[in-house]
Amino acid sequence: MRQPTVEWQVCGVCNYDCSYCIQSKKYRVGHPSADDVARFLDFFETLPGTWEVKTTGGEPFAFKGFMERIVPGLAARTPHVLSTLTNLSAPWPVLERFARLTRGRLGIVSASLHLEFTTVEAFVDKALRLRDAIDADARLVVNAVLAPGRLDDVTRAKEIVTRAGLTFFPQVMKVKGGVHAYDELDAPAVSRLVGISPSPRRANVAPSYRGRACWAGAEYFVLTQTGDAWACRTSKRAGEGRLGNVLDGTFALASGPTPCAYDICPCTVPANRGMIEGVGRAARAEAE
Ligand code: SF4
Ligand code: SF4
Numbered sequence: 001m002r003q004p005t006v007e008w009q010v011c012g013v014c015n016y017d018c019s020y021c022i023q024s025k026k027y028r029v030g031h032p033s034a035d036d037v038a039r040f041l042d043f044f045e046t047l048p049g050t051w052e053v054k055t056t057g058g059e060p061f062a063f064k065g066f067m068e069r070i071v072p073g074l075a076a077r078t079p080h081v082l083s084t085l086t087n088l089s090a091p092w093p094v095l096e097r098f099a100r101l102t103r104g105r106l107g108i109v110s111a112s113l114h115l116e117f118t119t120v121e122a123f124v125d126k127a128l129r130l131r132d133a134i135d136a137d138a139r140l141v142v143n144a145v146l147a148p149g150r151l152d153d154v155t156r157a158k159e160i161v162t163r164a165g166l167t168f169f170p171q172v173m174k175v176k177g178g179v180h181a182y183d184e185l186d187a188p189a190v191s192r193l194v195g196i197s198p199s200p201r202r203a204n205v206a207p208s209y210r211g212r213a214c215w216a217g218a219e220y221f222v223l224t225q226t227g228d229a230w231a232c233r234t235s236k237r238a239g240e241g242r243l244g245n246v247l248d249g250t251f252a253l254a255s256g257p258t259p260c261a262y263d264i265c266p267c268t269v270p271a272n273r274g275m276i277e278g279v280g281r282a283a284r285a286e287a288e
Contacts, residue, residue: 002274003081004219005052007267008040010070011063011225016087016117020147022174023058031063032225036247040227041073043246044080052107054083054269058225061090061098071101083107085143087114088126095126099133106138110169113144113157120157124164131166143169148180151189158193170194172206174266179206200271200280208263213277217241217254220275232270234262 011031012023021028032040044053053074060066074082082102088095088111099106109130113123123142131140142161144154154170161168170193173180182190200207217231224230227247231254235241240261244250257277265271271280 002215002219003052004049005054005269005273005275006047006221006223007054007056007269008223009057009225010055010060010066011058013062014058014087015062015089016059016114018114018116018145020145020173028058030225031058031065032227034065034069036227037065037069037073039247041069041077043251044074044078047078047080050079050081052081052083052273053078054085054108054110056085059087059089060084061086061094067094067097067101071098075101075105081105081107083109085110085112087112087117088123088130089118092126092129095130096133099130102138103135106135108138109134109140111140111142113142113161115144115147115150115153115157120160124160124166127161127166128164139167141167141169143171145171145173146182146186146190146193147173148182148186151186151193154193155189174206178264179266200268206264206266209260209265209271209276209279210263212260212279213257214260214270215257215275216260216270217243217258218256219253220270220273221253232265233267234264238262 012027012029013031014028017025055070057063071082074080082105086109111127113120127140127142134140144157146154158168172190172194216235221229221231221243222233222236223246227245229243229246229251230236231241231243244252270276274280
């Protein structure tokens with residue numbers, strides 16, 4: 001079963017400055033104007049079917065318009081499932097309001113733990129509070145980047161997160177065009193943290209799905225803060241798979257799947273939403 005999904009970068013701005021951030025500082029800026037937010041909401045209102053709208057950034061909560069207009073607008077005007085990727089730095093009253101506004105509509109909160117800017121203890125306290133405030137059937141998952149040279153800290157964080165009853169999702173560090181080559185000191189800890197051949201639900205190891213039929217562009221796309229839509233992150237990086245712009249009316253989805261032409265699939269969202277032949281949801285459906 002495929003879950004149509006759009007990953008919407010609602011802003012570039014972020015209140016953190018992680019040393020391993022895949023987005024360079026130059027691009028971690030900006031947000032849409034109030035008029036553009038209104039046009040984005042018009043677009044989502046007319047997007048046919050029920051999509052999962054996963055908001056990302058930057059840091060979504062660092063953009064005022066996110067909680068003032070985007071979340072209330074999507075909840076009130078569209079039927080879509082709302083998910084978000086956040087560093088969980090927003091003050092508790094803001095997160096509590098998010099839980100209230102998304103009641104009955106929330107899919108997944110992907111909470112990213114950035115140990116350069118918070119402690120695992122403070123983060124887990126907030127994550128547990130939010131988990132208890134959101135819909136009972138919504139999921140809250142804790143992500144952490146396997147930052148080279150700091151894997152002891154990540155290992156300790158994993159222990160604390162899992163002991164608290166939260167799901168821990170390790171992510172190998174991505175660099176331009178691929179994944180970081182861990183040295184021999186870090187490699188054993190990376191293997192321990194991600195396990196052997198983990199599924200895309202258990203870890204992000206940025207595999208290659210070259211040649212497999214993929215619905216990116218047809219039932220999955222990424223949307224930037226300026227309204228440009230791309231089939232997936234890798235196609236965007238390659239300057240291919242542009243689907244037009246949702247703000248100027250040129251947006252159009254592809255009609256069906258195409259074979260993946262890339263050696264890296266850096267994000268697990270397409271795999272975990274059943275977009276890729278033989279992977280994630282699609283693989284389970286085939287096995288059943
Ligand atoms: S919180 Fe995320 S977007 Fe912000 S600097 Fe860190 S990795 Fe980059
Ligand atoms: S498999 Fe991944 S990289 Fe390939 S087209 Fe699909 S989403 Fe893009």
